[in-house]
Amino acid sequence: MGLRSLCAAVVAALLAGLLQTTVSAAAAQEVRHPRQEWLRQSTAGLFLHWGMFTAPKHLDCAEWERDVTGGGWTPDYWIDEARKLGASYVVLATFHSRLGYARPWPSKVPGSCATQRDLLGELVEAGKAKGVEVVLYMTDDPQWHSEQGVQMLDSKAYSDHRGEQVDLTTREGFGKYSYDLFFEVMEKYEDLAGFWIDNDNEYWERNRLYEQIRQLRPNWLLSNNNEDTPIMDTVSNEQKTGMFPSYDYPAATFTPMPRLSEACYKLPNTGDWWYDGGSHAVDTRLNTGRYVANAGSSIKSLMAETPMVNGKMPAQQEAFNNFMAGWVPPIRESVQGVEGAGYLYGGMQPGFWNDGAHGVITINPKTGRQYVHVVTKPRADFVRLRDNGYRVTGVKDLRTGEQMRFSQSGGHLTIEGITSWDEYDTVFAVETAGQQGFYTGVRASATSSKAGFPAVNLTDGSHETYWDASAAQPVSVSLDLGRRRQAAFLAVSQRESSPTHARVSFGRPEDSARIKDYQVTASDDGRTWWHVRTGALPSARGTRFIDIGRQEARFLKLTVLGTWSGPQAPVHFKELKIDEIRVGHSYPRGLRAGALEAEHAARSGAARGESCAACSGGRQVTGLGGGESNAVTFRDVSVATAGNYRLQLDLTAATATSVSVSVNGAAPLSATVPEDRADVPAPTSLAVPLTAGRNTIKVFGTGRLGLDRVSVGGLPPASYTPKTTLTVQPHGVQWAGPGQQSVKITARLRLDADDQVDDVSLVPTVPAGWTLTGNPATAPSMRLAGLLEGTWTATSPAGQDVGTVSLPVGASFRLLGADRGVSGAVPVRTRPADRLFVREAEDSANTFGSTGLSNCGACSGGEKVRNIGGSPDAAVTFPNVVVPAAGSYRLFVRFTVNGPRSYFVTVNGGPPVEVEVDGLGNNTPYVTEIPVTLNAGANTIRFGNDNAGAPDLDQVAIG
Structure with missing residues (x-):
């Protein structure tokens, strides 16, 4: 039986229910599997975006293939460049929506460019010979089919081949076409390692594509971009930026171990994901930091390079590869064959250390040796970090072999007298005599638990089971030591299922679901409790520690008063999850104390x-x-x-x-x-x-x-400002009516860093002629999680329209005697004379469900709302849309879209009305107009699409 015939048999079996697997069971099965072992042992991969639109762009398939071969393309070059990076695999992205949908293999399925030369096959064979796996990128997206003004998808040829009319430019038609390609590839390339899939297509899911791949190629990997799909082996987190430090890629990821996770990022600082004709710079500091930080969280660094038409890398990317070929080997044992420490696999605490130092820990699960990677060196000659109960017996500089002085007490390891720092990563190999000082047999209970995730999971010794607080806050966990005992600290390992870096990623708001404010109490009988400690934990990855002094008690209670997530991130708001809580009774002690005691x-x-x-x-x-x-x-x-x-x-x-x-x-x-x-x-x-x-x-x-x-x-550099969250409302451009207007402004400053700031002040500034009611909000000092709030009213000059103004809100404070500050603003404009009502989609007066805000330079106000549609909660609702009288009005909708999509617009809870729009480019605003019937006074208008993706929304207006 051929593979295609077997495919039909598998489909039949699936439909008959013989291979049915529930989503939850599939998720459990796919977290660990022998086919994943080679990737678990990997540190990095090389992502190659290369196709017809690689500069200079080709619009003819044969001409592109001629220039590829004539330029001297060879698969061994790519494999060798991957090995320089310490990469164990290559992902080839040629069948890509923005690169011309080219297939680098001879294909019997017409529909888009396919080469006569078997480029994919040659690459697979070259990789096999040198121990590098090859994964094929597949796209679900037809929307860029004519981006260059030429149709790149041949619907007629595919329709003739299939014997039915199929439009490849639609998601359904493209789903059928690409579905066939999956099976062609599976039949031709037994030694391929799997598919890297850029999101899902409804046709694939409806026809159980992934389940069939599992049956036909059970040893192949499946990876999905930007979302954690249960049947996939990996989730890939694409191009996360804006963290502090900038290399701390794991701060923006959301996948707990042991789930396989990738960090997919460009090596060139600027330019497209593919070669655009320029040799863009590669930031060595940034990308070595990413490489190490990802290894410290068991995340694979999938580094994207931009080969030219002949396959050669631009000069600056090749230079980076050559640098890595020499830089990695001296520390190879600390980044390859290791796991991230401070999490599931044990180990000391990663993150921010003393005097501005930042780094990660890796651990060899076989030997127990740990590696302290100091990626940002401290402004001192020592590094001090939490030891997590490990008794340290020796420390050496891995690059130089120098035996280092160290001291250990009070829960900390201090590596002293450091005079030689690597420019990018100073690595210390740490030998230990194992962990000590923790109680076993502790029993946990909680005031709230989600079904299936009980509090007993907190002390079962497994990070793969966890407690879910079921969105309750405050919520308490009680720990029973069995009898009255001495306790010194709690070690809390929270679920790494939310990012610590809040940002808008592909339009989805993200924020940390970790513990912010807490209280610890103790009891001898479980009924009468005394206060032990109140404080805040930083929003940070890895095990967190709460020192409680010397307590004699049978019961300890940790009460979580609040988490770092906010209502703007509904996916994470109040979603507290904890893997493990351990009770420590003592700290490891070294043979000597540190300096300046x-x-x-x-x-x-x-x-x-x-x-x-x-x-x-x-x-x-x-x-x-x-x-x-x-x-x-x-x-x-x-x-x-x-x-x-x-x-x-x-x-x-x-x-x-x-x-x-x-x-x-x-x-x-x-x-x-x-x-x-x-x-x-x-x-x-x-x-x-x-x-x-x-x-x-x-x-x-x-x-x-x-x-x-x-x-x-x-002292911290002048460029350093402690991380804060300044929330200013109203958010978005405020469109005011004619004449004098008043704007109520509220602002809240939260200190998110473990710093102390002094002389804190929060106040708006108004333009000349405006008046401000309300005094500055002030505080003598603030520490981690401290809040400062204020409310003011800004009033424009009498007898004038507001025009176009900005009302800045500034927070000023002092850090170690130096002035620092952050700011926000409320922009205000007079609405056009022919509009009765105008409001931005991103306005804080609206509700957003599971959608999210995104920057948009061409949009009104510079922002828009993305990820509308696909489910009932992915909608934007405009409350309090006020008109003077009941009647018919024109609703102007400003949007961006790439290809045909639809809104369903609901007014005051009435029947939804479909609004079909089309456009090219998600950064080009368009306007459409529909009639609506409104009540006098306040109305509510909802934009959504329960079943499919809708356009991005910029602004609405009533005329």
Whole structure:
């Protein structure tokens, strides 16, 4: 039986229900499978966008193939370039909607360009000979069929071949055509590794294409772009940008381990995904950082390069490949054959460390060796990170082989005396004696759980089962230790099913579903509880730690008061999920304490040393309240050059208080210290002037203040502003009527970074002639998750239209004595005289369901709403559309679209009316007009399409 005949048999079996698999079962089956093993062992892949429209563009298939061959194309070149990058696979994107739908293989199925030379077959054979897998890109999208002014899809030829009329320019027709191509490829190329599929086609899904691929080629991989489809082996996250640091690609992903995940990104800084005639620069810093950061989250780096017509890479991309061929080998063991640490596979905590340092941890699951990748070096000569209970026995610089000094206490590993930094990634190999200090047998319960995801999953030892809070907030988890025991900290591993970097990705709002504000209480009997600690956790990946001092209790309760997600991200709003919570009873201790410990400094007055399990070195100095007479003095704080430095003081404070620092006998500098625990240190920083060589630093304060340690590092660069979220409403252009108008403005500033900012002020600024009612919102200081809110009314001059103005809202604050700020604005314009009502689609007065906002430079207000349609919740609703009288009106709809699509418009809950539109290019606004009947006063208008994608929406108006 041929493969095509077998295909028919499989279809029949599927339809008969013999191969039926539920979606949930399929999802469980496809998370792990032996066919995935080669990809799990991979670090990277090479993505090649190359086809007819590779510059110089070809519109004739035969001419393109002639120039490919005549230019000297060879498959071995691509395979060798992949190996330079440490890539285990190549994805070939030639049957691509923006590259002419060319097929790089001889095809018996007419409909678009197909080569006579078997380019795909040659590439597969070359890869097989050198241990590199080849995956074929397939598109579902016919909408770019005539982008170049020439029809690239031949509906007549395919219709004659199939014996029925098929329009390839429609999704249904293109689905039939591409469906046939899948089976042709499966029959011809046994050694292909699988398909990389750019989204789904309804025809494929209806005819169970993926299930048939599983039956016919069970060892092939399936990957889907931008969405996590259960039957697929991988989810690929395309071109995420805007994170801080910019290389931290995992911050924008949303797929928990052990699900296979790719980061798909362009290596060239600018230009198209394919060669457009230019040799665009490659940012080595950015892309080495991505490579390492992805490895630290078990994400595969699928790096897109832009080969020319003859297959050769542009010079700057080839140069990057050559650089990687020399840069990776010395640290190969730390990025290949490893998993991301701090998650499912164990390991220390990745992310932001001391003094601006940032990096990831990788772990070898077989040997247990961990690798600390310092991608952004600190402004100090040491790196300090959470050890997650691992007792460290040795540290060496992987590139140089140098054995490093280190200390360990208070839950932290400090690697000291670092003088040699790699420009892109300093790697330390860390040997450990395993994890210690955690209780086993802890039982968990919760005040709310979603069916199938109970609280017992929190302490079952598996990151693959989890607790779902069922959208309840606040919500509490109680941990029963079995009897009264000592507890020191909680280690919380949250589900990595939401990004930590909030952005609009393909029109979908994203935000972190992780814990923001929390409270910990304790009890001996489960009925009477005492307060232990209140605080906030950063929106960050990896295990998070809550130190609680030395507690003696049977029960601990973690109450989650709120998460980082907001209502603008309905997919993640209140969707708290936690894999594991472990209770730690002690911290690993090293053989030596780190430098600048308070207990080693000179003390005066009532200052005294005492035990502190959570402190560095296991001790602190207390009794520093009451002024300068009770102090700790460090007499040898040395720096190489004179200047201003960041002095970090790790302090304990049982009450709200302040700390003062005198440097070399100068007048003291002071900072506020918020109330926390007397046995858990937290950082407070000051900018201090130091002289070259030795300095004397004296520390004292008010209230019940204790000092654990101090450290010195450089100040943040002038370009650094702590991450904040400034929400200004109303959002979007406000279209005002004629004459004097008032605009109510509300603003909220949230500090998202683990920094302290001081002298915070939030206030709008109005143009000359306008008046502002309301005072600035101010705060003396803010720390992680702190909020500052204000409301004002801005009024335009009497007797005038507002014209076109912007009402900026600014937040200013000081960071270590330096001025910083962020801003937003409310744009206001007078609506046109022939319009009774105008509102932007992105206006905060609307409701958006599961749609999302997206930038659009050509659109009114610079934004639009995307991802409308496909389900009932993917709709935009305009409430409070006000007209003066009941009657018939003209509704003007401003939109962008590529190809024919439809809105269904519902007015005041009435029957939906289909509005069919067409256009070319999702960045070109068009306007259509429909009649509507409205009531006097407020009306509601909804734009959606429950069954198919609708156009993007820019603005509506009533005339």
